[in-house]
Amino acid sequence: MNDMKNLARMADRIREGLMGLKHARYLELSRHLTSLTGQLQQLTAESRKMGASVARGWLSAAQTCCKNVDRLLSEVDYCLPRIRPLAEKPQKEIPTLPVLVDELDALQEEFGDIEFDASTNTISVVTEPITLEDIYLGPFKIQLELNKLDQLYYRSAYHVIALEPNPAATDDSVTHPHVSSEKLCEGDGSAAIRAALEEGRICDFFTIARSILNTYSPDSPYVSLDDWDGRACYDCGRRVSSEDSYYCNHCEHDYCSDCSTYCRRCEETVCLGCSGQCSYCQEMLCRNCVSKCEECGELFCESCLKDDLCPNCTEEQENEDEREETTVNESENRSQPQAEATDVKLAS
Numbered sequence: 001m002n003d004m005k006n007l008a009r010m011a012d013r014i015r016e017g018l019m020g021l022k023h024a025r026y027l028e029l030s031r032h033l034t035s036l037t038g039q040l041q042q043l044t045a046e047s048r049k050m051g052a053s054v055a056r057g058w059l060s061a062a063q064t065c066c067k068n069v070d071r072l073l074s075e076v077d078y079c080l081p082r083i084r085p086l087a088e089k090p091q092k093e094i095p096t097l098p099v100l101v102d103e104l105d106a107l108q109e110e111f112g113d114i115e116f117d118a119s120t121n122t123i124s125v126v127t128e129p130i131t132l133e134d135i136y137l138g139p140f141k142i143q144l145e146l147n148k149l150d151q152l153y154y155r156s157a158y159h160v161i162a163l164e165p166n167p168a169a170t171d172d173s174v175t176h177p178h179v180s181s182e183k184l185c186e187g188d189g190s191a192a193i194r195a196a197l198e199e200g201r202i203c204d205f206f207t208i209a210r211s212i213l214n215t216y217s218p219d220s221p222y223v224s225l226d227d228w229d230g231r232a233c234y235d236c237g238r239r240v241s242s243e244d245s246y247y248c249n250h251c252e253h254d255y256c257s258d259c260s261t262y263c264r265r266c267e268e269t270v271c272l273g274c275s276g277q278c279s280y281c282q283e284m285l286c287r288n289c290v291s292k293c294e295e296c297g298e299l300f301c302e303s304c305l306k307d308d309l310c311p312n313c314t315e316e317q318e319n320e321d322e323r324e325e326t327t328v329n330e331s332e333n334r335s336q337p338q339a340e341a342t343d344v345k346l347a348s
């Protein structure tokens with residue numbers, strides 16, 4: 001537990017951070033205003049061009065204007081919702097030191113303890129162990145970086161660190177359905193978190209973050225809890241998400257993408273063990289679509305077989321037939337009278 005002196009030190013650091021944040025907010029508004037006024041100037045220019053084009057009946061010039069106006073309007077559309085919240089609410093006064101000390105006192109009461117690291121300028125609390133839908137995710141440390149408060153409009157100013165990590169089987173960096181690489185996906189809570197930090201309601205900030213961690217939103221997880229443990233590939237054992245898992249109907253097991261393929265003929269998913277390759281055209285096929293050559297017994301696709309014979313065996317057979325024919329011809333020739341053979345020679 002921190003004593004009053006320690007809390008006062010933290011409160012002082014928080015005030016510094018909040019002053020940086022206040023400045024950053026004006027800076028951010030100014031940056032957005034600059035780009036908005038640029039867009040409005042371009043709109044004014046397009047508006048003049050549009051008027052002139054219409055007056056002269058230049059329809060294709062008017063069409064080009066339309067395209068530019070449309071692009072500029074969508075840029076304005078993007079800009080406005082970012083400017084409004086920065087401009088509409090007046091910035092609150094930064095809380096005084098005693099107010100912040102009270103805030104920290106309440107925070108300490110709420111979480112049992114506050115960890116303050118003066119060298120990195122971070123304030124952290126630890127949640128109770130969290131279990132969502134029977135999956136134990138362990139306790140999490142929520143660490144606010146006071147040095148990063150002034151970057152609040154670009155990036156998150158805090159980390160969520162799993163203390164007894166039980167990450168998703170398919171992604172080590174996902175330690176909670178809503179935490180990836182120590183960043184919390186705030187979802188609907190993002191405005192509340194930002195407002196709490198802007199107003200120096202430190203205790204609120206941590207409790208909102210904790211309540212997001214204690215809630216599972218199945219619509220927007222990094223990895224859904226249904227898929228937390230993934231599915232093990234029956235062949236190589238790699239755990240993959242249900243989306244990346246392939247079921248082989250022949251042996252009735254799940255496989256990863258590396259250990260499965262699909263039959264080029266019936267398009268059924270099949271594991272490598274149950275698939276066969278045509279020895280001639282190298283197409284991958286399932287067991288049902290592969291056929292044996294009657295002569296050599298190797299596997300082929302249907303289109304490479306002719307009368308149940310593979311191309312090699314067909315060729316061999318044809319050669320044999322030819323040879324037989326030649327032998328027959330030769331023996332016929334030999335039985336021909338000598339004179340006829342001479343005639344042939346003379347004729348050529």
Ligand SMILES: [Zn+2]
Pocket residue numbers: 233234235236237238255256257258259
């Ligand atoms: Zn595999």
Ligand SMILES: [Zn+2]
Pocket residue numbers: 248249250251252253270271272273274
């Ligand atoms: Zn199989």
Ligand SMILES: [Zn+2]
Pocket residue numbers: 263264265266267268285286287288289
């Ligand atoms: Zn097939």
Ligand SMILES: [Zn+2]
Pocket residue numbers: 278279280281282283300301302303304
């Ligand atoms: Zn083939």
Ligand SMILES: [Zn+2]
Pocket residue numbers: 293294295296297298309310311312313314
């Ligand atoms: Zn053959």
